[in-house]
Amino acid sequence: MEHADLREQVLEANLALGRAGLVVLTFGNASAVDGAAGVVAIKPSGVAYDRLTAAEVAVVDLETGAVVAGETRPSSDTPTHLALYRAWHDVGGVAHTHSAFATAWAQARREIPCYGTTHADHFAGAVPVTRALTAGEIGGDYERATGDVIVETFATLGLAPLEVPAVLVASHGPFTWGASVASAVENAVALEAVAAGAYRSVALTGELETIAAELHEKHFSRKHGASAYYGQPA
Amino acid sequence: MEHADLREQVLEANLALGRAGLVVLTFGNASAVDGAAGVVAIKPSGVAYDRLTAAEVAVVDLETGAVVAGETRPSSDTPTHLALYRAWHDVGGVAHTHSAFATAWAQARREIPCYGTTHADHFAGAVPVTRALTAGEIGGDYERATGDVIVETFATLGLAPLEVPAVLVASHGPFTWGASVASAVENAVALEAVAAGAYRSVALTGELETIAAELHEKHFSRKHGASAYYGQPA
Amino acid sequence: MEHADLREQVLEANLALGRAGLVVLTFGNASAVDGAAGVVAIKPSGVAYDRLTAAEVAVVDLETGAVVAGETRPSSDTPTHLALYRAWHDVGGVAHTHSAFATAWAQARREIPCYGTTHADHFAGAVPVTRALTAGEIGGDYERATGDVIVETFATLGLAPLEVPAVLVASHGPFTWGASVASAVENAVALEAVAAGAYRSVALTGELETIAAELHEKHFSRKHGASAYYGQPA
Amino acid sequence: MEHADLREQVLEANLALGRAGLVVLTFGNASAVDGAAGVVAIKPSGVAYDRLTAAEVAVVDLETGAVVAGETRPSSDTPTHLALYRAWHDVGGVAHTHSAFATAWAQARREIPCYGTTHADHFAGAVPVTRALTAGEIGGDYERATGDVIVETFATLGLAPLEVPAVLVASHGPFTWGASVASAVENAVALEAVAAGAYRSVALTGELETIAAELHEKHFSRKHGASAYYGQPA
Numbered sequence: 001m002e003h004a005d006l007r008e009q010v011l012e013a014n015l016a017l018g019r020a021g022l023v024v025l026t027f028g029n030a031s032a033v034d035g036a037a038g039v040v041a042i043k044p045s046g047v048a049y050d051r052l053t054a055a056e057v058a059v060v061d062l063e064t065g066a067v068v069a070g071e072t073r074p075s076s077d078t079p080t081h082l083a084l085y086r087a088w089h090d091v092g093g094v095a096h097t098h099s100a101f102a103t104a105w106a107q108a109r110r111e112i113p114c115y116g117t118t119h120a121d122h123f124a125g126a127v128p129v130t131r132a133l134t135a136g137e138i139g140g141d142y143e144r145a146t147g148d149v150i151v152e153t154f155a156t157l158g159l160a161p162l163e164v165p166a167v168l169v170a171s172h173g174p175f176t177w178g179a180s181v182a183s184a185v186e187n188a189v190a191l192e193a194v195a196a197g198a199y200r201s202v203a204l205t206g207e208l209e210t211i212a213a214e215l216h217e218k219h220f221s222r223k224h225g226a227s228a229y230y231g232q233p234a
Numbered sequence: 235m236e237h238a239d240l241r242e243q244v245l246e247a248n249l250a251l252g253r254a255g256l257v258v259l260t261f262g263n264a265s266a267v268d269g270a271a272g273v274v275a276i277k278p279s280g281v282a283y284d285r286l287t288a289a290e291v292a293v294v295d296l297e298t299g300a301v302v303a304g305e306t307r308p309s310s311d312t313p314t315h316l317a318l319y320r321a322w323h324d325v326g327g328v329a330h331t332h333s334a335f336a337t338a339w340a341q342a343r344r345e346i347p348c349y350g351t352t353h354a355d356h357f358a359g360a361v362p363v364t365r366a367l368t369a370g371e372i373g374g375d376y377e378r379a380t381g382d383v384i385v386e387t388f389a390t391l392g393l394a395p396l397e398v399p400a401v402l403v404a405s406h407g408p409f410t411w412g413a414s415v416a417s418a419v420e421n422a423v424a425l426e427a428v429a430a431g432a433y434r435s436v437a438l439t440g441e442l443e444t445i446a447a448e449l450h451e452k453h454f455s456r457k458h459g460a461s462a463y464y465g466q467p468a
Numbered sequence: 469m470e471h472a473d474l475r476e477q478v479l480e481a482n483l484a485l486g487r488a489g490l491v492v493l494t495f496g497n498a499s500a501v502d503g504a505a506g507v508v509a510i511k512p513s514g515v516a517y518d519r520l521t522a523a524e525v526a527v528v529d530l531e532t533g534a535v536v537a538g539e540t541r542p543s544s545d546t547p548t549h550l551a552l553y554r555a556w557h558d559v560g561g562v563a564h565t566h567s568a569f570a571t572a573w574a575q576a577r578r579e580i581p582c583y584g585t586t587h588a589d590h591f592a593g594a595v596p597v598t599r600a601l602t603a604g605e606i607g608g609d610y611e612r613a614t615g616d617v618i619v620e621t622f623a624t625l626g627l628a629p630l631e632v633p634a635v636l637v638a639s640h641g642p643f644t645w646g647a648s649v650a651s652a653v654e655n656a657v658a659l660e661a662v663a664a665g666a667y668r669s670v671a672l673t674g675e676l677e678t679i680a681a682e683l684h685e686k687h688f689s690r691k692h693g694a695s696a697y698y699g700q701p702a
Numbered sequence: 703m704e705h706a707d708l709r710e711q712v713l714e715a716n717l718a719l720g721r722a723g724l725v726v727l728t729f730g731n732a733s734a735v736d737g738a739a740g741v742v743a744i745k746p747s748g749v750a751y752d753r754l755t756a757a758e759v760a761v762v763d764l765e766t767g768a769v770v771a772g773e774t775r776p777s778s779d780t781p782t783h784l785a786l787y788r789a790w791h792d793v794g795g796v797a798h799t800h801s802a803f804a805t806a807w808a809q810a811r812r813e814i815p816c817y818g819t820t821h822a823d824h825f826a827g828a829v830p831v832t833r834a835l836t837a838g839e840i841g842g843d844y845e846r847a848t849g850d851v852i853v854e855t856f857a858t859l860g861l862a863p864l865e866v867p868a869v870l871v872a873s874h875g876p877f878t879w880g881a882s883v884a885s886a887v888e889n890a891v892a893l894e895a896v897a898a899g900a901y902r903s904v905a906l907t908g909e910l911e912t913i914a915a916e917l918h919e920k921h922f923s924r925k926h927g928a929s930a931y932y933g934q935p936a
Binding site for chain 3: 258259260261278279280281306307310332334335337338339340341342343344366367369372373376405406407433436437
């Protein structure tokens with residue numbers, strides 16, 4: 001099997017999304033890039049999670065999106081994933097779900113403010129929401145435009161993708177990413193917990209201030225960057 | 235066993251409702267029609283899901299509702315299913331649940347507006363709610379009247395059943411359908427996710443606009459009709 | 469083992485409460501009465517569900533509460549169960565849980581109005597909430613007073629226990645019952661679904677009218693009494 | 703294996719947190735102290751629950767925090783646990799989670815008032831919330847400061863740790879404890895049920911009075927202290 005390692009990682013990541021309760025039916029997909037080979041492995045379109053095999057994982061060209069290995073039609077969201085990989089070279093994997101609470105925030109078209117250290121552990125700031133797509137973008141190359149508006153959002157806000165590895169696409173749902181596809185899935189799990197916690201915190205208080213900048217910085221830097229001391233030594 | 239294929243499909247569909255967490259106790263039922271044979275197979279009344287067998291699936295006459303195969307009493311909701319099959323010839327299966335969030339919308343007597351692409355992927359417009367039944371309808375052939383009011387709702391709103399394959403019966407709960415009973419179950423799963431997402435979106439925002447018509451049309455047509463490109467080629 | 473049948477029924481009922489997700493830790497208990505023998509079998513106090521055996525089920529005297537079989541100390545809520553059995557001779561089993569949504573209504577000290585047919589299928593009217601216990605009742609024979617205030621609530625409201633087989637004890641949680649302990653457990657499951665549905669219906673609408681009396685009566689009588697036609701013939 | 707018993711208890715407690723659904727990813731940790739030996743066993747940092755073994759449980763010095771057994775880096779929250787053990791000599795185990803509803807209250811920076819007997823069974827009063835940490839505390843020995851502010855909260859409110867064995871750290875999440883680490887885990891489970899019930903009670907009523915002092919005292923003393931009569935005789 002060509003690109004066997006990449007496809008196995010993508011298979012495992014898609015199965016992990018299912019086990020974590022982040023997807024129902026065939027919603028959602030995860031992918032990984034091999035920048036040197038110029039290819040992306042991604043879930044096939046509309047295949048049930050419990051029947052997925054590594055051989056069914058589609059492999060497409062990073063630049064053109066053409067299928068280069070596998071017998072399946074890749075996820076219809078493939079152009080969104082490709083747009084992210086082409087813009088952000090430090091991203092190794094992307095995950096997309098319609099997870100319950102993150103999708104509620106996306107549908108409400110509200111960013112998720114940082115209300116606690118669970119958020120700060122994973123995301124260096126608020127999880128942003130994109131602008132709505134225009135009628136022209138929707139009628140044109142829609143899935144690519146979805147990726148482009150994510151990249152635009154991060155450029156406009158001056159955010160580094162690996163510091164805030166998640167976005168809410170307005171009226172749609174979350175995308176997360178990471179240095180690897182396993183990290184992208186982990187960020188999808190963390191985002192859903194953060195979205196649920198923020199939803200309930202707002203319900204309890206109406207209005208709520210975000211946490212102190214010092215506390216946010218402290219928790220993010222415990223887990224990320226040169227001064228991190230969370231987890232086992234590499 | 236007579237009508238073995240139809241009964242196996244209905245058995246599997248009812249078990250799938252249970253596995254998806256859409257039913258508690260013996261609430262809910264799924265059926266499938268064989269239009270050529272003029273029969274409908276449906277869950278027996280009040281039998282626990284974990285003990286159900288294909289031989290216990292009841293088979294009734296599409297026109298009269300008389301039992302034509304099986305030793306069991308069919309679901310008390312059978313006349314509702316029959317009314318839908320007689321009115322809508324492109325419908326092959328029907329599912330009824332008291333799933334948690336869809337039932338909350340039905341009890342609140344509110345249609346579910348389209349707040350995101352999860353909704354647009356499955357339903358071409360808002361999921362409608364029926365009017366309340368009259369005292370005369372409740373006191374007469376109640377279950378048939380429930381089917382008739384669903385058909386009336388779609389006629390009044392000018393909706394095509396397979397474009398919006400779900401309804402909320404006021405003060406009761408959801409019915410879904412599809413070209414097959416498997417599709418009816420899939421729509422029941424999608425409806426519950428959509429109902430939960432809409433509930434939480436409203437909680438976050440109070441008032442919320444529905445999504446752009448272009449976005450709704452784009453997502454529905456990705457999965458349905460001549461220009462669909464979601465899923466694997468048939 | 470003395471009263472083996474009764475104890476097996478009570479064991480199975482307690483395990484069913486656990487499987488249905490209605491109890492955490494050692495909260496909750498179920499019991500059954502043998503009126504002819506003048507005994508009640510009930511869960512032992514503070515024993516984890518996953519280790520419970522029929523031999524550990526306590527058997528107590530219906531009138532005095534004295535242990536007549538079994539090596540265990542009976543549930544501390546035993547006097548509440550006994551008060552119900554002594555007042556209501558058609559009740560064969562009682563279940564008590566701290567299930568999530570029913571307990572929220574009990575803590576809010578609000579009855580659960582009938583907002584849909586799921587409710588009407590099981591309960592012939594609103595699920596009532598008791599008055600608060602007085603300081604004297606709390607300081608005296610507290611658990612018996614809890615049973616007495618349930619009986620008082622039904623007498624004051626003129627309710628028949630088997631027509632509304634559930635109550636919310638103010639600031640505490642739900643008790644349910646039935647002709648058998650299996651029916652008491654089924655009503656505990658139904659009550660939790662009804663409580664969750666009502667909670668979400670109120671959240672969607674603020675204020676909400678109860679369903680039409682005709683619809684309530686129709687659904688209750690489909691499942692209960694001489695004209696019932698739900699389920700299989702006995 | 704040194705301190706084998708202590709490490710086995712800590713392993714089992716951490717696994718129990720996972721089974722109870724109180725942790726996602728690698729959030730959360732539990733520890734136990736051996737006061738005579740002057741050591742604390744605690745979950746290693748950032749290790750997945752499903753792979754954890756007793757040999758990986760870290761053992762640290764109660765006073766200095768230095769690792770005295772085990773090859774792993776202890777949880778980054780270790781200084782918080784140590785601060786509690788050094789201040790409170792009757793505490794044998796501590797658990798920390800980011801459980802969904804307790805974390806929502808912590809993020810909302812609200813104490814959990816006592817709204818029912820589930821609360822009263824486990825906590826002799828409201829579950830308090832700490833003040834926010836200062837920028838200086840966050841920039842200094844942050845995790846130790848987290849422990850110190852918990853101890854300060856209990857001193858200021860005049861609370862006995864084993865009477866209210868839980869706290870909400872503002873903008874962070876819950877810590878619970880007990881005479882043993884198994885009891886600390888049980889209190890974490892109870893706290894999450896209490897937090898969820900209180901959240902929903904407030905949602906139903908807006909404002910809600912706490913329960914009568916007599917009822918609170920009655921339920922707490924049923925399970926705790928000299929007059930307890932819940933559970934089996936020791």
